[in-house]
Amino acid sequence: MSASGGLVGVTETAAGPDPGLVSVSFTGTEAGQDLDRLLAADTRGRAAYRLDPLGDMTALGRPVTLAELARGYADALGALDPRPAALVGHCSAALLTQAIAAGLGPHPPPFLLLDPAVPTAESVVETFAELRGGLGRPPLGADGARALVRSCAEDPGAALERMAAVLAADADAFCAESGLGDDGAAVTGELVPRYTAWLALLLATLHHRPGPAPAPSYCLLSRHRALPPALPGGAAATVRRLDLTARELTSAAPVRALLLDLAEGDPPA
Numbered sequence: 001m002s003a004s005g006g007l008v009g010v011t012e013t014a015a016g017p018d019p020g021l022v023s024v025s026f027t028g029t030e031a032g033q034d035l036d037r038l039l040a041a042d043t044r045g046r047a048a049y050r051l052d053p054l055g056d057m058t059a060l061g062r063p064v065t066l067a068e069l070a071r072g073y074a075d076a077l078g079a080l081d082p083r084p085a086a087l088v089g090h091c092s093a094a095l096l097t098q099a100i101a102a103g104l105g106p107h108p109p110p111f112l113l114l115d116p117a118v119p120t121a122e123s124v125v126e127t128f129a130e131l132r133g134g135l136g137r138p139p140l141g142a143d144g145a146r147a148l149v150r151s152c153a154e155d156p157g158a159a160l161e162r163m164a165a166v167l168a169a170d171a172d173a174f175c176a177e178s179g180l181g182d183d184g185a186a187v188t189g190e191l192v193p194r195y196t197a198w199l200a201l202l203l204a205t206l207h208h209r210p211g212p213a214p215a216p217s218y219c220l221l222s223r224h225r226a227l228p229p230a231l232p233g234g235a236a237a238t239v240r241r242l243d244l245t246a247r248e249l250t251s252a253a254p255v256r257a258l259l260l261d262l263a264e265g266d267p268p269a
Contacts (some may be wrong), residue, residue, distance in 0.1 A: 005037070007075070008051070008053075008056045008069065008072040008073050008076060009052070009056060010049050010050075010073070010076045010077060010080070011048060011049065011050045011051075011052070012048070012049055012050075013036055013039065013040040013046055013048045013049065013050050014039070014040040014043050014046075014047060014048035016043050016046045016047040016048070017045060017047075017081060018044075018045050018047070018081075018082070018085070019047075019051070019082040019084060019085035019109075019263065020043075020046050020047030020048055020049050020080070020084050020085060020087070021032075021039050021043060021046055021047070021048045021076060021084065021085065021086055021087075021259055021260070021263060022048075022049045022050075022051060022084045022086070022087045023035050023036055023039055023048070023049070023050050023051065023053045023081045023087075023088050023089075023090070023091050024051045024053070024073075024087060024088070024089040024096060024097040024100065025051075025052075025090035025091065025250075026052075026053070026054045026090075026091070026092070026198070026201075027091065028087075029047070034247075034250040034251040035088070035090055035114070035250040035251070035255075036048075036050050037251070038250065038251050038252070038253075038255065038256050039088070039259070040258060041055060041256070042256065043054055044230060044260050044264075046085065046260070046263065049077075049080075049084065051073055051100075053069055053093060053096060053201055054194070054197055054198055055203060056069070056072075057069075057197035057198075057201050058081070058193050058194045058197040060197075061165050061193065063157070063160060063200035063203070063204060064204065065204055065207075065208070066095060066096055066099060066204040066207075066208040067099065069096060069099075069204070070096060070099035070100045070102070070103050071103055073096075073100045073103075074099075074100050074102075074103025075103075077100065077104060078103075078105070083104070083109070084109050085109055085263035085264075086109050086110050086112075086259055086260075086262045086263035087100065087101060087109060087110075087111035087112075088111065088112050088113070088114060089111060089112075089113050089114070089116070090113075090114045090115065090250060090261050091114070091115050091116070091117045092117045092118075092119055092201070092202060092205060093120070093212065094113045094116035094117060094118065094216075094228075094231060095118065095205050095208055095231075095232075096205065097111055097113065097216075098111070098113075098210065098213050098214065098216065098232065098233070099210060099213065100212070101209070101214050102212070102213040102214060106248055108214050109263075110217040110219065110262050110263075111214075111216055111232075112216055112217055112218035112220060112258065112259060112262060113216045113218070113219045113220070113237075113253060114220050114249055114250060114255065115165045115220070115221060115222050115225045115246055115249060116216075116219055116227070116228060116231050116234070117228060118205070118228040118231055119202045119203075119204065119205050120206065120232040121149045121150070121152040121153040121208045122149055123202070124149075124152045124159075124199065124202045124203060124206060125140075125145055125148050125152060127198070127199065127202060128148070128163050128166075128167075128199060129145075131167060131177055131195050131198075131199075132166070132167070132170055135167075135170040135171055135173075135174040135191075136173075136174055137170045137173070138176075141211075146162070148162070152203060152206065152224065153206075156203040156204075156206070156207055156240055159203065160196065160199055160200055160203055162192075162250050163196070163199055164192065164195075164196040164199075167191075167192050167195050167196065168188065168192050171188040171191050171192050172188055173185070175187050175188060176261065179247065193206055207255070210232050213232055213233065214233065215232075215233025215234070215236035215237055216233060216234070216237040217233060217237065217238065218237060218238050218239075218240060218258060218262070219231075219237045219238070219239045219240070220240050220241075220242060220249065220255060220258070221239065221240070221241045221242070222241075222242060222244050222245055222246040222248070222249040223242070223243055223244060223245060223246075224243070224246075225246065242254065255266070
């Protein structure tokens with residue numbers, strides 16, 4: 001089942017009569033897919049739902065603010081019967097998850113965050129460099145990187161436009177060098193909008209200025225991650241570190257068990 005909330009959609013990944021679990025992640029990535037499969041595998045009779053901000057931003061074809069995305073998701077989730085019992089947000093979707101919870105009324109469902117991350121202008125440029133590297137392109141020089149960091153911080157619209165143009169040229173060059181011929185246009189047409197949407201989502205998160213928002217109930221960290229100081233309400237959350245890699249965290253059964261216990265109002269001590 002897939003329901004539309006205007007800008008966004010909600011996809012059911014497991015059926016069940018009881019109030020559901022909601023995952024918020026970049027589901028186009030392997031880690032996000034692992035999280036969706038983890039929750040759907042055993043829900044104790046609850047429904048499970050997936051939110052895909054990356055896919056929704058790609059389909060929309062233009063950047064929107066994090067507040068707009070959160071309102072769309074909160075409206076869509078609020079229309080479910082029964083309403084969700086708990087949410088889990090992964091990595092850079094942390095602030096979006098928190099904003100969605102805030103939009104679900106004065107008594108929002110509890111939520112936990114897995115390896116929460118708060119983007120910076122520098123980390124956006126690093127992601128851009130990684131995307132270019134995947135297309136076989138060299139990194140920006142030091143001066144170019146500094147200028148782009150400044151643009152991400154001060155003029156995100158211009159920064160996104162520049163990065164999208166560079167990625168389009170990179171993809172064209174990659175396809176030509178790979179001898180893809182007529183198939184190159186299809187590759188470029190698929191990759192560049194998705195990469196651009198990813199950067200747009202990071203920039204929207206970077207420039208999000210949250211109002212009063214509920215604190216996460218739990219923050220679960222993988223082996224080498226630290227809690228971001230800029231995470232609103234992070235100091236009020238119960239923080240647990242698991243002896244797992246970042247990739248292992250999103251497919252770990254203890255994560256599902258904790259979320260289910262949280263949904264049932266009886267999280268372990």
